[in-house]
Amino acid sequence: MILTIVAGARPNFMKVAPIIKAIHLANKAIPENIKYRLVHTGQHYDNKMSGVFFNQLGIPKPDANLGAGGGTQAEQTASIMISFEKELSNHRPDVVLVVGDVTSTMACTITAKKMCIDVVHVEAGIRSGDMRMPEEINRILTDSICDHFFTTTELANSNLSKSGIPEDRIHLVGNTMIDTLYQNIDNLIQPPIWEKFNLKQNEYFLVTLHRPANVDDSQNLKNLLDGILRSSYPYPVLFPVHPRTRKVLEEISYEDKQLMQMDPLAYLEFIYLVKNARCVITDSGGIAEETTALDIPCITLRDSTERPETISIGTNELVGLDPNNISPYIKKLNNGEWKKGGMPEMWDGKTSSRIINKLLDIYG
CATH class of the missing domain: 3.40.50.2000 (Glycogen Phosphorylase B;)
Known part of the structure; x- marks a missing residue:
């Protein structure tokens, strides 16, 4: 062949x-x-x-x-x-x-x-x-x-x-994403920011945003980040910034002491942060699969998902695009009431x- x-x-x-x-x-x-x-x-x-x-x-x-x-x-x-x-x-x-x-x-x-x-x-x-x-x-x-x-x-x-x-x-x-995860789980690399910011397991939120509906409009992106920071306080929020999102952030000069912006991370460093996060907030379907496999709570900022099994079986919740929808889910997380996830077949x-x-x- x-x-x-x-x-x-x-x-x-x-x-x-x-x-x-x-x-x-x-x-x-x-x-x-x-x-x-x-x-x-x-x-x-x-x-x-x-x-x-x-x-x-x-x-x-x-x-x-x-x-x-x-x-x-x-x-x-x-x-x-x-x-x-x-x-x-x-x-x-x-x-x-x-x-x-x-x-x-x-x-x-x-x-x-x-x-x-x-x-x-x-x-x-x-x-x-x-x-x-x-x-x-x-x-x-x-x-x-x-x-x-x-x-x-x-x-x-x-x-x-x-x-x-x-x-x-x-x-x-x-x-196959899960194949890659399992094949590399013992080789994860702690990124330099771990020691730089004195990070600890289960004591930070990890955010990724790149979808047009979330990042192309500067005011919308600002409102979304404000909502994330407000809901996750006092925990630090790590934000590897996609190039698409970086352009908009630079236009509005968005900065906050709670938000740790960084360049995109390589796979082994990124999954290290996912594995040790308190919660991942994202608009990525693939990351919702990885959080399900790692049993990490995930909040997806979209109105729909092509990976509904991460919600019906896994650790993911679909909350929509309104920043005000985030807080109730983080309260549930902080109260120890997050749902128990499982793994889809195969x-x-x-x-x-x-x-x-x-x-x-x-x-x-």
């Missing part, structure tokens, strides 16, 4: 790392049974958002970097498609594997299918129902044309079945092996 694996943005790297490890394990049993090329689209081109992830997660140097970072959504999509078409023309695989829901996922799927190459989608079938999210559009377009679907939950299976996908093309395998660290075994069954 000849496989092209696509990664473009920070969440993708965490999803492909265990898949590549599973390929190497499979090839130990039958040498060169699987040949692969790793293609980095360059969607995230800042080292803190991509390069350091390759080093920490043991991802090999990409066979190709398309250098498609920057520009508008349309410009980035076009750049990825043009470059990926050339990549596939020069190195045609049996199948292309895409992960997640970023622009690279959708753009590379369209390109491959127009060249009559099969595409498999890892993390298929998840839906938020919110068409204002670029990721939701990417998910729907990708799943409408790819060939096989590797899913994280039964709900994702159901979403695909309702859209007319035959059952024999839908494969419940679990969550989130056991063995997802990547199931994916590779199924690919070998299909494409040999």
Whole structure:
């Protein structure tokens, strides 16, 4: 089997790392049974958002970097498609594997299918129902044309079945993000800010914000941060700032002694902070999965989520976009009344092996 694996943005790297490890394990049993090329689209081109992830997660140097970072959504999509078409023309695989829901996922799927190459989608079938999210559009377009679907939950299976996908093309395998978490849990790195600010386990809040609805409007972002700080007082609030959010914060010169702003962290440092946090406040679906696996309370600042299992089974709560909604949940946390979380089916660290075994069954 000849496989092209696509990664473009920070969440993708965490999803492909265990898949590549599973390929190497499979090839130990039958040498060169699987040949692969790793293609980095360059969607995230800042080292803190991509390069350091390759080093920490043991991802090999990409066979190709398309250098498609920057520009508008349309410009980035076009750049990825043009470059990926050339990549596939020069190195045609049996199948292309895409992960997640970023622009690279959708753009590379369209390109491959127009060249009559099969595409498999890892993390298929998840839906938020919110068409204002670029990721939701990417998910729907990708799943409408790819060939096989590797899913994280039964709900994702159901979403695909309702859209007319035959059952024999839908494969419940679990969550590769959890594979990565389990494979690295004993190698976490304490970031320098831990000692600098004399941080202690369970005595700080961790915040991440990057979605347009939360960060693009400066007054809205200010109100949200004010609400977070007010509700979490007197605990310090750690805030690794996404580049998108940084621009807005600089425009309004937002600072507060309780808020510890920092550059984005590498994976091992970030998960160290997640694992030891009192609570994580975020608008990221992936982080809600990690907090569920680590049994850390999570507050999601969105009106909808494509990962409802983190709420129905896990430690996550969906509170909407109103800053006033945060306080009741933190009061519940401080009173020791946070719900007891569990783990969704097959989130056991063995997802990547199931994916590779199924690919070998299909494409040999």
